[in-house]
Amino acid sequence: MALLVVSGGMWLSVVNVSIVNVALPDMAADFDSDVASMSWTVTGFLVTQAVLLSIAGRAGDLYGRRRIFVGGIVVLSIASLGGALAPSVATLVVARVLMGVGASAMAPTAFAYAAELFAPHERGRALGFMSGVLGVAPVIALTLGGVLVEAAGWRSVFLFTPVIGLIVLAGAAVVLPASAPDARRRSFDASGAVLAATGLFLVLIALSRGDALGWISLPVLGAAAGGVVVLAAFVRHEARAEDPLLDLDLFRLRSFSTANVAALASAGALFGTVVLLPFYLTAAVGLGPATLGVAIAPIALSFVVVAPIAGRAMSRVGSNRLVLVGFCVAGAGCAWAAAAAPRADYALLLPGLVGLGVGLAMSSSAITTTAIWGVPRDRLGVAAALPNVSRYTGGALGAAAMGAILTAALPGGLAETAAAADVGRGFRAAMIAAAGMLALGALAAVRMPRVLGPAALPSPPSAVAPPPVPR
Secondary structure (H helix, E strand, C coil), X not given: CHHHHHHHHHHHHHHHHHCXXXXXXXXXHHHCCCHHHHCHHHHHHHHHHHHHHHHHHHHHHHHCHHHHHHHHHHHHHHHHHHXXXXXXXXXXXXXXXXXXXXXXXHHHHHHHHHHHHCCHHHHHHHHHHHHHHHHHHHHHHHHHHHHHHHHHCHHHHHHHHHHHHHHHHHHHHHHCCCCCXXXXXXXXXXXXXXXXXXXHHHHHHXXXXXXXHCCCCHHHHHHHHHHHHHHHHHHHHHHHCCCCCCCHHHHHCHHHHHHHHHHHHHHHHHXXXXXXXXXXXXXXHCCCHHHHHHHHHHHHHHHHHHHHHHHHHHHHHCHHHHHHHHHHHHHHHHHHHHHHHHXXXXXXXXXXXXXXXXXXXXXXXXXXXXHCCCCCHXXXXXXXXXXXXXXXXXXXXHHHHHHHHHHHCCHHXXXXXXXXXXXXXXXXXXXXXXXXXXXXXXXXXXHCCCCCCHHHCCCCHHHHCCXXXXX
């Protein structure tokens, strides 16, 4: 029951990434906004989570996971009500950022609870179940979002979260056990959080405004260069901080570093695709809001079917093989979608969407399992958070980059007034970029150690065993 509750909270955080996607075309038309600007309703949510996930994971380790989990649900629900009342794009983005603050508490507490509550030989099934639950989230979000937009307008999609939030809060109060807080360390790395947020924001601004202002214009180049410099300063600061936001020592584990690169690449391709699909399916294929969610749902349904199977298969084939094969399948799906895009035929596009979903579902739980392999129990919250930091960072970067690629192909950047051929060419270029991201993830999978399942968590030989001493 505790696993159901924490999975429900994490499911709700993923719902709020996806449920707005169906409404993006209507939001853009209502506010007379271009694709790149409108994508910040997704990007702002993702960046906030990317910055705060490590803080939430650390806070759960230090102060108790149930306290952080409940606080996240409350903030997420209240901010969602603010989104329903937003009078402009700017205020809507602010509401989405605040929703990201609340949602950031979900993933690290959920994965840490799974590692804490289940014996090593049961963790594979627990993580597979959580991956399946997360796979259901976009299906329900996209379908429900389309129905709500069609029936009551885009603002109605923000009224879903408070209702479900109350149910999750009731479950947390009844069945969620309180974890013992760690009283040894009580400080947060506020300077690191500011540097990370500033660096990511500058890079994303450069990506999202490059087409409008010119890729070699001074503001865009200045923002990109400034973002790189600030992120470098963040890494330098974390290496010296007594209590860092990002525990760089974890990256000395090859399992952890390769899993985070794979998480970054997979999320960039997935989130970028899901953000752009509503614009493509509306402007090029001609679908309406009610059918839009159903058309995108095959990606998420692939997670529902494949993720639990992949979680069980990991103990036989190894996590590295699952990730490598999964990324190859997903990359082939993106290539298929790129070839089909100019035809504006959904039936022709569908195999590519399924391939993307199946491939990423194969790799999802394997990436998380590999990342937390051999991590000490008192660092599980942070270690479980960091792959999700990579996912949300990759998702934000992927959405911004692919949104900029699509915008570059459209007159004025407005999908609803562009010709179907222009939208098709832009979406094709964006899917080629997604395939490139997955190729990067496949290279990381080649370097990934072979983890046969979460039962190996306590003692990975490559991570903790000393070299043999000659006799």
